[in-house]
Amino acid sequence: MTPFPDLRQTVVAFFAALAAVSFAAFADDIQDANKLLKSGQPQQALERVNKVLAANPKDPQARFLKGLIYTEQGNTKEATDIFLGLTKDYPDLPEPYNNLAVIYASQGQYEKARGFLEQSIRTHPSYATAYENLGDVYAKLASQAYDKALQIDSANPAAKNKLALVRDLVGGTATATAAVKPVVVAAAPVASEPAKAPTVVAAVEPAKPAAEKTIAAKPATTGNADVLETVNAWAKAWSSKDVDGYLAFYARDFKTPGGEARAEWEKARRQRISAPKSIAVSVDAPKVSIVAGGQTASVTFRQGYRSDVIKSTSTTKTLVLAKSDGHWLIQQERIGN
């Protein structure tokens, strides 16, 4: 069980991103260490990581993993130092900021957590994990403020109920995923943008055209063919790195995930979709529900994503679409149900 159940950590995306920049020679050690950590053998994982670091002390992937191991072991001082070091050496990576925030939040230092999450988001404006964590941190800060306002002792049971309640409500769209696993958004691969990535160059072979193929959605019993067709076409445009085609699927009143201006959001998406040499997006097990007299649809599916720099991620995604001139356009895009 993770020591920080209420704050989601990003792990997968970081490794996926850094896999591209690590020395190939150590890739296996890092992968093994990662597996060991996941299987509850942090000490063995640490030994592998230290082996990598002995040969290559600057290796960001190994350092990040070491930070994670220390975090899991409750060695927060060491973990903090490592993540802070990473933010200095790789200021454009959002994950170390995010994990620093997780550590500070676990210590009740929500103001610090807030600062790091905001930095994480400044680095990557549509970094969903940081947004979700920031939402939690704001809720905690709000709860503290209300405690002070109403002179409620947070140590008493009523206050605990109150906190739990706030968390549930704030979780909103994210609760389903929060309970499961670390969530990675499709947007997260941004970490591997060449311009911002660590200096080491990836020794990755260009992806084969076959990898770009979009996996067609299975017909859903509850589905509406039009809606599914739109979602598949959206995924296909994304996979083909057809940015204009991809952006055309978004309604004029699309709610940008961070509340940023449409132009900003488009710019970020354009960068992210252009950056990898190849992308493959899949839509699996879609469930469609149509509401508002057939004018609004909600589609929840497992989104698979991989690129030449991201090995593979899978996440639950929900698209809310609205019908406009006979076409379905995306109004909202979020992680979770």
Add this chain to the structure above:
Amino acid sequence: MISLRSAWPNLAAALLAFASISYAAGPATAPGAVLVNAPADAGPEIALAGVLEAIDANRLDLATQRVEALIAAHPNFRLAHLILGDLLTARSRPLETFGNVPKTVPREKVEDLRAEALQRLRAARDRPNADQVPRYVLQMSADQKYALVVDSRRARLYVFENVGGRPQYVADYYVTLGKNGMEKTREGDQKTPIGVYHVTANLPRQKLADFYGAGAFPINYPNAWDKRLGRNGHGIWLHGTPSDTYSRPPRASDGCIVLANADLEAVSKNLQIDLTPVIITDDIEWTDAAVLESERKGLADAFEAWRVAWENRDSDKYLGYYAARFKSDDQDLAAWSEHKRAVNASKSWIKVAVSRLAMLQYPRENFVVVSFDQDYRSSNLSNVMRKRQYWIKEDGRWQIIYEGGE
């Protein structure tokens, strides 16, 4: 994923609807103008209004920054924490109301803070008009440096400086009053009295429990008028706030007038024991200075005529200033008249000198409390005393309904 922007108007709407503030009302509320100058040290009301205006302008960060500055200035300001809670909540989900705390929190706790917000925001909006004075302060004596006037409807205490005997507005402060309202009549009724009082002592912080904060100044409830009406109870004080809070809700005391500690300290600098009037009203009547001056002159003329008639030992004219319902502490008009006629007749001369004259209109009543030092000399008796009379204007004539020593 969180949409920040969509939450702002909800918060602003909740606050604005709550405070009933119309931004179309006046030039002072033009959004561009207010956003630049609302420092936290301008007083909590102005600072709160600045927070609200930032919210109204969709400047969530500015609003947060301002409320945080307010909290830095007053760390125990619960209302500011509540608003900060709302601003933070608004970043993760839309607000349903001002004070958007979880439903598990007792509503009255939030209602108290809402009531305080309302009073403070009203005070920021409704500033005293420079041309207007409270109707009550007709004449201050030369040695009374300041007068306090409390308005319960606005949960506000106004400080006026004595400038040539006339009140001049200096400052006003948020106050907490009796939890059961106004017009105290009985011991333990947890109401604040309405009337003209003065502070009677200075109880320093060191001698008090933390509950009374920075200090306490008892007032002379029940005064002569209260006693005449059979009112009882005691221990009505002006005092400060416990150390765990910056302020208390508008209606929360057992009848005392409670100020924030910094405010009490500011006010206490101006207080003179047994001198400073404390006029407690449920709704201040404001009037033009010219109207008040004309009222004052009418009473001053009648008072002077009363003094001259007494000096002249003209008992008919002198007693003509006493109303049919006159009562001293132990005499009605008939007994008083008989006594005064006998005394005046026994003298070959009388001199009455008056100094330190003060005239204060009694709230809710039609009479004016006239206090003065009376230096009485006569052919066979002299004395000096502080005297108090209640004058009332009936059918266009000023008359005395009460007279006694202080």
